[in-house]
Amino acid sequence: MGNGKKALKLKFFCLILTVTFLFTSLIPGVIFKTEGVALAGQKPDNVILLIGDGMGFEQVEAYRDKQGWATPAGKKIYLDEVNDALGKMTTYSADSDITDSASAATAMSTGYKTINRMLGMTPDNDSFVPDEVPTILELAEQKGLATGLVATSQICHATPAGFAAHVTHRNQFNKIAAQYFDQFAAKNQSLEVLLGGEKRNFTPTGRPEYYNEAGKKVNDDNDNRDLITEFKGKGYAVVENTASLKTAGTDKLLGLFTHKGGLTPEHKRAPDNVEPRLPEMTQKALEVLAKDPDGFLVMIEGSQIDWAGHDNNYEYLMGEMKAFDQAVKMALDFQKNNPDTLVIVTADHECGGLNYDLATGNFTWSSKDHTDVPVPVMAEGPGAQTFRGNMDNTDLARKIAAALNLTPPLVTQHTPVTLNQSTTFKVSSLGLPVAGATISVIDAANNVLATLTTNIKGEASHTFNKEGNYTVKTSINGKELSLKLGSPIATAVLASTSTVKVKVPKSKKGNKGKNLFSKNIKIKNQTKKISA
Known part of the structure; x- marks a missing residue:
């Protein structure tokens, strides 16, 4: 240490x-001077960052081949319409060639490499004392922009937490939930939209204990704090199903759609499932955030693409890729009516080592974990050209900060x-x-x-x-x-x-x-x- x-x-x-x-x-x-950033009058007021957790080039290609619609130029999916700039991104962490989602989210949100498991902090494996570092979401709040986090995992899971929390271990779910309130709403700098799973991290009873990789309990908040009531006290509408999500008329929204764990996977959803899908959450998040005339920054994650990769479950993968692709469509539809919006699509890492054969439609998995292959970066809208070419995941934070003129x-x-x-x-x-x-x-x-x-x-x-x-x-x-x-x-x-x-x-x-x-x-x- x-x-x-x-x-x-x-x-x-x-x-x-x-x-x-x-x-x-x-x-x-x-003022950051960056090559390729749009000229004056072409910078975005809004940034929609969509992260396919575990989504590599092969996952995109497999989904396009199986689910894409035919065009004279070949099969297409909504992801293909994010094409003003195309690039690829390295994902290594401060202590490993293969990142986890916590260190990857920290890199993408702060510009700092950290070690696997840490969130929003500098690493504890170098000569400098670890310290909290600000995320682009926090900088956006400081500028007066609206902000949001959307995920199909627990809302306190590594990727969304990496944009708003500062903890030494990603499994400090209860502490992360408290930071969503204490670092934002309590300071009247509300994180306007939070949509995802696991209500029990916000309730006064039933909070679980969490453990690290060695089976040791992490230092987490297991108190009787009623965060849901505290959020309501700051003007948040709290919703728990698709119906209440659709009808919520508010400028601050907390959606907790499961008691425990992430949302129901797409391939296991029954017709009467009451949980919203990722495109529905995306559409509502954009509706709420667009009420702020100063603009917004939102991170939207297709979390369970990664979980499908860990399971080497192709049916699972195709369902999650479809929901993510439809969420991209929601972002593009919003952009058509709001051309001052920059849409960015990327991944935190690849998972499963998928290899897809276009000629035969056959596929193989080489791993049940993350890999170190570069991941795609796609951008559409004002400022998109700065995302063209090769980059590191730490560059993403700097490029978004430059695009939004964050201090x-x-x-x-x-x-x-x-x-x-x-x-x-x-x-x-x-x-x-x-x-x-x-x-x-x-x-x-x-x-x-x-x-x-x-x-x-x-x-x-x-x-x-x-x-x-x-x-x-x-x-x-x-x-x-x-x-x-x-x-x-x-x-x-x-x-x-x-x-x-x-x-x-x-x-x-x-x-x-x-x-x-x-x-x-x-x-x-x-x-x-x-x-x-």
Whole structure:
């Protein structure tokens, strides 16, 4: 979890670095300069991001061949109409060539690679202390856009959670549900649409306990909090079936369509099933979000394409691909009436190692897990051309942020702090290092002890020689940096100063590391400690 050394026989001090979270460190006036982004007047007001979880090129080809309609140019599906720009995307995580959905969602929503299982946080396997990083959905809320999450899995599952939550383990479902309220609605920055499965994460009774891969219980919220009532108190309409979804007239909507687990798979649905299908949820989400004149950002996931891949179940796959393709149609229909909308279709990874033979219609599976093959990227509408060609999943966050003119955040990380040894600070924005940032180290008497400038890696170092309380301020003053998308550094014009405050009080003897969700990081005896 860390690279700190064992304690030496010296008097060391424990620094508690309380980082003012990223939204206090947004950089006003930053403009990302990206190649291929639409010219003035062609940027979108709305972005619809559709993610086929586990959907690779072969899944698309198999569905097209089996379910597509005939045209003179060959069989077509609605996915083929998302074609202003076509590309492919790498998906590896910070600790593996093969990603899971949590690290993939984090990369796509924040621009930062993290390790498998973590959501909305920097990894805990490098030299820097893990910290929460902002998602493009949170940045959209900061700008005043409406936002939404739609999934056929549990709404607190890895992919939707990766756009709105910050936890050390993806199985902290109850904590994720609480963050959907606490990080948004409670701050009057409502996540306007939440549609998916598993009501029990929001109820005062019946909350389950969750475990990690080793069978150890994760640190999750198992209290008696009634989140449904809390959402209602903030003006949300709460719906639980197709009928109530269709008739809901509201600008804030929480839909929980199962008590436990994801929605019923398409191939198992009885005619009297009362749960909405993905295209119905998509249509309603767009109807609600379109009420905001400032625009919106929504992530819509065909979650169970992945589950079909894990099962190597071809019938399951075809049903989920059909629902996802129909959801794409809903997005395209919306765009026809709202041409200021950018539609993006991609996947978080491939699952199952599907190989489909067009000549025979035969198929094989090579895995029951995720694979490392690149996944498709398709875009339609204003700003689409920037999604053309090869990219990494971290580029997706930066490209969407640029398309919506979201203000890039400024993130400051640090290595574990040891008395009389060098501490490294790293400044980044949407996962890319920021060179030329000024870091001021200030003591309790408000004396500036050091003024540092970050190098091309976004890093600068300082050695603390005395125990005490310190503040670290990071700022960028009107400089033009070389911050080009897809390269080690990004391109931004910084018109004002942003400050990240890092408060460093003396530690108390025997004080243990506090969990990172409170945005407090405690470092003791030269090692970083994470409570999970």
